[in-house]
Amino acid sequence: MKNFSTRVLGAALTLLLSTGVLAQPLELARDAPDQYVVVRGDTLWDISAKFLQKPWRWPEIWQLNREQIRDPHWIYPGDVVYLDNSSGTPRLRLGKPMGRGGAYGERAERARPEVRSEALPATAVPTIDGQAIAPFLNRPLIVDEQGLQSHPRIIATQDGRVYLSRGELAYARGIPDGAGADWHVYRPARALLDPDTRKPIAWEAQFVGSARLERDGDPATLRMQAVSEEVGPGDRLMPAERQDIPNYVPSPPQSDVEGRIVSIHRGVAQAGRNSVVAVNVGASQGVAVGNVLGIKERGRLVRDPETRKEVRLPGEPIGHLLVFRVFDKIAYGLITAASRDISIGDDVTNP
Template sequence: MKNIITRGFALALVLTAGMAIGAQPLELAPNAPDRYTVVKGDTLWDISGRFLSKPWRWPEIWELNREQIRNPHLIYPGDIVVLDRSGASPRLRLSRLVGSGGSGADASGLPVERRQPQTRVEMLERDPVPTIDSTAIEPFLNRPLIVGEKELAANPRIVATQDGRVYLGRGDLAYARGIADDTVREWHVYRQAKPLLDPDTRKPIAWEALFVGSARLEKSGDPATLRITSMTEEIGVGDRLMPSEPPKPFSYVPRPPAGEVDGRILAVYRGVTQIGRNNVVAVNAGGGAGVEPGNVLAIHQRGRLVVDRETKEQLRLPDEAVGHLLVFRVFDNISYGLIMDASQSISVGDVVTNP
């Protein structure tokens, strides 16, 4: 099946009132090209970084409205991104070379290829450019991450293993109690959830589930029989089950939050202490604080406490900017983000704010 697309030479999008960051001018990246041809493997973040020193200001230079930000399937391999410097503020446009026509130059000397609107035929399977390389976050898009305290007791649990083994591997059988709906065939296996603590009060604000594998229901009953289909760690008695969710694609344009965000990094997935690029972290600002998938947050290393030797006063040094994260999954009180860049090691407790 084919998709018929009718488009002109340039794609211009209209900025919704209130979407701009403010009076701050857009800052182009050093040696920003006049045009760039999109290739397979590019991401929206990569492309915007070629033109902007701050890639998260992507919606402004493209003049995207809110709906296009939520569904930015606009760019495909082979498209040509053109930097328009003719106005008061730089703008990006898409140029697609279809058909034939003359060529020349605009007032700024930038080559212009004149084309008439034409019909372009494309195969539907051609994939648009994603926001980021999804390999780093795919495991987190449809797996259990945050569970409620009451859910812990209600979820099915593994009560026995094949041949009484201590741990199970791929292809082994597990026996579980509590599976009431035998129409659900695919299950996630997770380790007993650990609390995520508020950095100041040290009280739990959410419970994080550690994904350890997947299983398929083979025979219903009490106990039910499941076969382990994949694993990241050994699976054993006491591990819990959650129904598998369908994949949730991540296709949001990188952008700052609409409101002010002031949070902290609570944890890094799988518990390492030093955090760097491509690590996944949890922060204590979620949907209740206005955080949305696609939001970019600046990371600041929290200033150390020092003592003024003369006055004996205890002072906290200023926070220092150390990197950025991109939010990809949001719960009420918690968000998960991917570290996009880091000038030095990032730690649990560091501050996250608007970029």
Template sequence: MKNFSTVSARIAVAALFAGVLAAPAQAAPKSCNFRPNAPDQHLVVKGDTLWDISGKFLEHAWCWPQVWGLNKEQIKNPHWIYPGQIVYFDRATGRLSLNRPGSDGSGGATGTLRLSPQVRTEGLGIDAIASIPSDIIDPFLSQPLIVGVNELATQPRIVAGVEGHFYLGKDDKVYVRGNLKGGSSFQVFRPGTPLKDPETGKLLAYEAVYLGTAKLQSEAKPPADVHTFTIASSKMEMGVGDQLVLAPPTAIRNYVPHQPDRAINARVLGIYSGVTYAGQNQVVSVNRGSVDGLDVGAVLQLYNLGRTVKDPTIKAGMMGQSAMVKLPDEESGTLFIFRVFKNISYGLIMQVTTPVEVGDVAKSPE
């Protein structure tokens, strides 16, 4: 089972889970059941993730914040576990912990390995195990863009290149027209795939093609009304008409899976890179965003949308029954939301039993 990676460089105390937390733990939801064959302990090794480790103990790996005993405020802070530490399953309390069951958490019990909180002033988190694998989602944190329908008309745009060059690359000078809104570092994009709501057919946004980055050299000064930029990096050739959007801040996130605060009933909107079917560790977009109550770390259950088929048993003259019948949606996997826009979100497929396609259902875990 693959997982994401925590992206953070903050210096803080390594607040390590149950047994060292001041606030009382809340009871885990009924859905957060331990596996019948869950081990008593697990030695953390390099390459482990919190999702992986929790999957060894739990039927649903995303439940790990509850069984660590973390409340909603505590899970917002960085939580570090390092290779060489031991995760224990306390069967009496139904919790996972870094303290051997029966110890007082201070390492005083006989045979108990001392695993007290660690304060690190240098490199905190560098060697810590990840929550989930960043190599898959990191590009989506800084590069692919969701551009609202009404945003396109207001974004600055390239109107010319130096010496009339139409195709532009790294270190080239370009001239940009539009309101920079005080920014100096921009991503360059080209409107790409339209994203339409599978339920309503309404155009929600465009998934833009990421071209590279541009840095402001000098703002427009009368009588000129264009800004001068230099292309700082180029993934694809740029040209006149391509648009600029302010570069997002560096992502500093502690990914913690949790159930959405509100009931979510979404549909898969698109599969990144344009393929027809998606599998494990692939990114999809869904037609719900921040206005619907989704946030980073929300977990949704995936279902293959049940087909509507003709009922061959319907006979002429049978009243009150439709000739068409909808088959039930079939559970297919788990989706982890890692980037949220206003009406749309990106999610990573964590586990899947059958391929996911556009139109499939993504909703709150039951």
């Protein structure tokens, strides 16, 4: 794992160099502290935001190509983060709480015989809050144009009920013999529309519950394990996927990106920090997992008083998102910063 993380960090730094980002000086936050004590619940992004105006550039201020830091899992609650400007280029370094009475420093006081107790190892600080994106990593999101038509389907419910609840039985066709035990239940896919053309650019499956296979056959018998929406005949099944939450190293896209936000999780009209959104740019536009995109409000149209022609005003920056899952024409991102409400149709660009 450590060798893998080293390669990821090295690739990220190479990308930063190739895009010219490292040539730009790091801008410290106006109220950047001299030191900060890490607490449980912090993320690398949050910690870096205390020191940097652009916290997504934390791989640079931590100088991750140094031997000291070999992978992102190296900061723990209780560690002390110091801002070091001694070389003329700001960098962050770590210290440990030393001595008694809450003092911090490089030297420990003389030890005395005493009874000691040590807590279990603390959980390392992640890049972002992984719980916000976990459901999107473990479930398929984008399906082909035919939706879920080729997947197993629920044909009946226990006692002929209209909808199923947790613990009740469902009967499904199309599950092959020897298939896995755990299944996700989906509603037929809905189209994600391009904000400009209003034409479908991808089809998104709606997760509605999870089930466990109890008996093979045609139909097979499943028991509902969890239900987030109404589940009934006509809903489709996909094998449940398990994926650990990776620790992302943020980087700018390798090419210029111009896109729009096309949906917000749970169908709400506006999003904020830690909301998940879909954007209409993906792998075919050069977007990759770990890319940071800037969010700008969609500039409104005004009429030039002299030419009488409509002109779109430039959008103002209102936030950032971190891309965590990429398909051909769609990417999903977690909003990591927002200065105001973010809406469907807002622009996404290079940070």
